[in-house]
Amino acid sequence: MVQFLVLITIWDYDLKLFNANNLKIYIMKKLLIITLLLAVTTSFSQSKNERASIEVDGVCMMCKARIEKAAIRTKGVKSAVWSVKTHELKLIYDGRKTNLDSIKSSVLNVGHDTMDLKATEEAYNTVHPCCRYRDNEVIDDHKGEKEENDHDEHAH
Numbered sequence: 001m002v003q004f005l006v007l008i009t010i011w012d013y014d015l016k017l018f019n020a021n022n023l024k025i026y027i028m029k030k031l032l033i034i035t036l037l038l039a040v041t042t043s044f045s046q047s048k049n050e051r052a053s054i055e056v057d058g059v060c061m062m063c064k065a066r067i068e069k070a071a072i073r074t075k076g077v078k079s080a081v082w083s084v085k086t087h088e089l090k091l092i093y094d095g096r097k098t099n100l101d102s103i104k105s106s107v108l109n110v111g112h113d114t115m116d117l118k119a120t121e122e123a124y125n126t127v128h129p130c131c132r133y134r135d136n137e138v139i140d141d142h143k144g145e146k147e148e149n150d151h152d153e154h155a156h
């Protein structure tokens with residue numbers, strides 16, 4: 001990155017000496033620099049251990065197992081942990097082998113909605129009846145269960 005900044009400075013200096021009458025060359029140089037910078041930043045952003053978290057809908061420990069299994073089976077995913085409470089799926093993955101879109105589609109394929117995308121009806125219908133997180137009755141059932149679990153944890 002530092003090298004590129006130096007390069008830009010040199011180029012700009014160069015143009016001042018040139019008295020930059022040729023606007024076309026100036027614009028082309030700028031565009032080239034922007035393209036190079038974008039290429040560099042993209043390759044840097046695809047690292048071996050990317051961390052991200054996405055919101056995935058679900059209600060219980062069975063959902064947790066299903067979501068995590070789907071995520072971890074996606075090529076390039078190293079770690080996937082979903083929280084029943086926050087609905088957050090924390091991921092560690094190889095950015096050179098996969099991306100968030102692929103991981104999301106794995107999760108959607110097993111029937112779980114993400115924050116921005118909905119699973120198909122067919123996929124949703126494959127989840128266990130007690131996992132029907134789109135159903136308010138099911139959500140309410142699990143609410144009680146969650147509180148009991150919390151209570152148990154505090155009772156230790």
Ligand SMILES: [Cu+2]
Pocket residue numbers: 058059060061062063064130131132
């Ligand atoms: Cu469930």
